[in-house]
Amino acid sequence: MSLDVETPDPPELESDADLSDYDDVDVAGANDTHRDDLDAFLREGAWEEGFAEWAAQSDLDESEWEIVEDLGLVTGFDFFWDDFADRVGYHAPGLPEDWKERDLHPALDSWSTVSAINAELTELGRIVSDRLKADYVDWDADYEAPDDLPDF
Template sequence: MTLDVDIPEPPALDGPQNPDDYDAVVESDERVGDNIPREALALFLQEGAWDAGFDEWRDHTYMTEDEFRLVHEHGLIDEFDFYWNPAAEDVGYRAPSFSDGVSTLDGEPLGKGERQGIEEELDELGRIVSEVLETDYIHRGGEEFGFFSDDED
């Protein structure tokens, strides 16, 4: 099933979040408050990681166009967050969820199962974009992610 919608703008990753808010992320003392990886991730999203991940996701998602419109209307795409996890050397993400005030889809009640299904599809989008960032954009020789060039002695 292909979702026939335009690719929205990527989330901005406007401000750093507390790394402790992410599952299995522990920020080391020497890198506390370091925004360089976050800024690099935001740039990678703008440079095509978001488009590539979204394109792959929309080719396989079960989300309907009406459900996506609801997601877009409630600003959930902007609520995605991606974070470099230095402990595991991978990209973590936080997928958005609906606030309690969202209860209808096209005037019909939005059931708990529908709501959960949409949020699961958003989680899948986050996973795919995270994988695109890790495999196609983050170079293990880049110092911005705590790696060091092989040329250094």
């Protein structure tokens, strides 16, 4: 399946955002998250390229994507350099478990829709993260393992 929608503007990354605010992110010793660099890369094409790749294989339909847009979820993406893992990490936005009680959107009517949106936003984050690392990041990890690690 594929999703035929216009590419939204990339999220704006905040250089001073705190990674500990995310329940789904675990980064050891993050000193320089390179958010300013990653923000520039997103605007230079990484977001558009990653979004196009994701949309070509996405299982979301246009009505589900409309929910994402109506709720402004794309602005909740965050990308950061994870020096320890030598990767571009990401936080994907999602719909909360109490979506029904909060009456978030009139078209949200089932757990399957909520689950599909959350899963697809996570996949979009992964694809953009991989694109950033493969095609845009030109720095190496500064993390050096301690000398006293055992040899296996």
